[in-house]
Amino acid sequence: xxxxxxxxxxxxxxxxASIRAGADAYFGYPITPQSEVLEYLTLEKPEERTGMVVxxxxxxxxxxxxxxxAAGAGRKVITSSxxxxxxxxxxxxxxxASAELPCVIANIVRGGPGLGTIQPSQADYFQATKGGGHxxxxxxxxxxxxxQEMADFxxxxxxxxxKYRNPxxxxxxxxxxxxxxxxxxxxxxxxxxxxxxxxxxxGKTPDRERNIITSLDLQAVDMEKRNLRLQAKYKKMKxxxxxxxxxxxxxxxxxLVAYGxxxxxxxxxxxxxxxxxIKAGLLRPITxxxxxxxxxxxxxxxxxxxxxxxxxxxxxxxxIRLSVNGKIPVEHYGRFGGMVHSPNxxxxxxxxxxxxx
Amino acid sequence: xxxxxxxxxxxxxxxEENLVHRxxxxxxxxxxxxxxxxxxxxxxxIIAEVxxxxxxxxxxxxxxxxxxxVLAYEFIDVDWQQAAHGRAPAVATGLKRVMPNKYIFTYxxxxxxAAIGTNETIHVCNRGEHITIIFINNGIYGMTGGQMAPxxxxxMVTSTSPYGREVSSMGNxxxxxxxxxxxxxxxxxxxxxxxxxxxxxKTKKAIRKAxxxxxxxxGVSLVEVVSNCNSGWKMSPVRANKWMEENxxxxxxxxxxxxxxxxxx
Numbered sequence: 001x002x003x004x005x006x007x008x009x010x011x012x013x014x015x016x017a018s019i020r021a022g023a024d025a026y027f028g029y030p031i032t033p034q035s036e037v038l039e040y041l042t043l044e045k046p047e048e049r050t051g052m053v054v055x056x057x058x059x060x061x062x063x064x065x066x067x068x069x070a071a072g073a074g075r076k077v078i079t080s081s082x083x084x085x086x087x088x089x090x091x092x093x094x095x096x097a098s099a100e101l102p103c104v105i106a107n108i109v110r111g112g113p114g115l116g117t118i119q120p121s122q123a124d125y126f127q128a129t130k131g132g133g134h135x136x137x138x139x140x141x142x143x144x145x146x147x148q149e150m151a152d153f154x155x156x157x158x159x160x161x162x163k164y165r166n167p168x169x170x171x172x173x174x175x176x177x178x179x180x181x182x183x184x185x186x187x188x189x190x191x192x193x194x195x196x197x198x199x200x201x202x203g204k205t206p207d208r209e210r211n212i213i214t215s216l217d218l219q220a221v222d223m224e225k226r227n228l229r230l231q232a233k234y235k236k237m238k239x240x241x242x243x244x245x246x247x248x249x250x251x252x253x254x255x256l257v258a259y260g261x262x263x264x265x266x267x268x269x270x271x272x273x274x275x276x277x278i279k280a281g282l283l284r285p286i287t288x289x290x291x292x293x294x295x296x297x298x299x300x301x302x303x304x305x306x307x308x309x310x311x312x313x314x315x316x317x318x319x320i321r322l323s324v325n326g327k328i329p330v331e332h333y334g335r336f337g338g339m340v341h342s343p344n345x346x347x348x349x350x351x352x353x354x355x356x357x
Numbered sequence: 358x359x360x361x362x363x364x365x366x367x368x369x370x371x372x373e374e375n376l377v378h379r380x381x382x383x384x385x386x387x388x389x390x391x392x393x394x395x396x397x398x399x400x401x402x403i404i405a406e407v408x409x410x411x412x413x414x415x416x417x418x419x420x421x422x423x424x425x426x427v428l429a430y431e432f433i434d435v436d437w438q439q440a441a442h443g444r445a446p447a448v449a450t451g452l453k454r455v456m457p458n459k460y461i462f463t464y465x466x467x468x469x470x471a472a473i474g475t476n477e478t479i480h481v482c483n484r485g486e487h488i489t490i491i492f493i494n495n496g497i498y499g500m501t502g503g504q505m506a507p508x509x510x511x512x513m514v515t516s517t518s519p520y521g522r523e524v525s526s527m528g529n530x531x532x533x534x535x536x537x538x539x540x541x542x543x544x545x546x547x548x549x550x551x552x553x554x555x556x557x558x559k560t561k562k563a564i565r566k567a568x569x570x571x572x573x574x575x576g577v578s579l580v581e582v583v584s585n586c587n588s589g590w591k592m593s594p595v596r597a598n599k600w601m602e603e604n605x606x607x608x609x610x611x612x613x614x615x616x617x618x619x620x621x622x
Contacts, residue, residue, distance in 0.1 A: 024455050025451070025454060025455050027451065053454045053455060055450070055454060057447070057480075058476060058477070058480035059476060061444065061447070061476070061477070062444075062447045062450075062476070062477055062480060063447075064447075065440065065441065065444035065447030065448050065451065065477070066447050066448070066450050066451035066454070067451060068438070068440070068441075068444075068447075068448050068451060069420070069438060069440075069447070069448035069449060069450065069451025069452040069455075070451035070452065070454065070455045071451075072438045072448075072451075072452070073418070073451075073452055073455050073456055075455045077451070077455075091441055092441065092444070095440075095441050099439075200436075201418045201436035201437065201438050201452070202418070202436065202456065202459070203414075203415045203416045203417060203418060203435070203436055203456075203459055204414060204415055204417075204434065204435050204436045205415045206415070210434055210435055210436050210437070211436050211437075212430045212436070212437045212438075212439070213437065213438040213439065214421075214430065214437070214438070214439035215439065216427060216428075216439055218428075
């Protein structure tokens, strides 16, 4: 299949990209604003296109544990949900992280807490980047800011998931999930036919020992070893996988930091600020875990202040403050509970909270 | 008879043709973590024998639960996945859907299958996944120290029903196998025991059938094994088996519930 231009919703882009990335299975449960992923997949008949399995589960608990089973067989597995459903995933994600299984999980975030609202939000930042379920673990978190990236981050997510044998989250929101943009789709990647016999549960053949996929070590000394292995993996991710985009940062005195939808809004704010003579720049973290801590630490000396612009009550701002370690003022601005800030609101906040403060 | 003559006699007896029981080569050498007298070890041996006799070791993937049998993966020499509490049927679904020609079975206790995992159990049966479920029903939470289970019978004393299960406030014991038999996605459901050699033989036949049914692709096959939990019941193994016969079997009668997709009347 040649590269192809399509006009797609963000959710549809994830679905189409799953088929093209050579995914073996998708297990999911409907929830607004991400149901188009499952709808698109069932309509597209991927079992005919590539042999990919698509199954609507009885619940998010069912879906994430189907992911566990298929991922344990070495398959490329993807699922998606939105905030309340992602909360139900957490048990399974903790087990997946502990058992070191690869998979991709898309969270099309909506306003919370509780049943919340169906409008876009970034209030799941803590849950996505700090663990979410029980125990010391991290997902690798990718934050797309366009429908193009919704598509491109699916194969990237699979590559990273298998490289580290770790769950990867595509953390986006209802705005990018629902909006339509032009997407250049990558060519079909064939599904894998061989699986890493060092760890997969595909049936014990005479040439190898049986493989056991578990997250249990009854002896604390063994569980500590497992934890140390996980921590070593996270350290490697921090060294090798930090991704971010700089926009007008070279001569910036004031830095906006924003990801996903909020980064799109802040791009306009930078233009408005520059027109007023304010030297503003934008840092867009693409990986939220691992976070661009080193970059912020290095650039902090050249800046007068940072505004973290998030569609939540102030979550990522904590990571920025840890990165710059008190060297310069770091404030938060953002609308939340499903509300979305405008470029002008962000500019006003920059002037009030950072420049005039 | 002298000591020497006796030892020669025993040596003469230990011969392949005289073998009436042996440890299946599919049972590992790991010492069983189950209490002496518990039925789990017997069921493990039966499963190992069935997999061995069918020659399907390299095509079998097992799913362990949370509960006493959480470490089942230590004992049977096949590939395993250890699932979260109650989620084994969902894990098995994921496995079977990406490997439709492999033999997938779950091994679950009553708390796992009939309380926390009821939703996963009902829906795996309702979808008619072509898997085998081995369900050990001992009417109690053994692993956590003998608390009331969904299958604890009326009046039974446990650590969380210390005055006996009172159905008016604690609810009724659930006959999950009969409930699942009503679903069109189940093909074979039977209730057996392993406390006597004759029962062991019947259970082995049932488990063999439950595995062979996966070839037919006609839905779930479930073998419930009513078993004792002498530690949890605070009884000697012999007394626990007697108590099981006298109290459990009247509520959980042994025998086939559904065969070849038809309810047994």
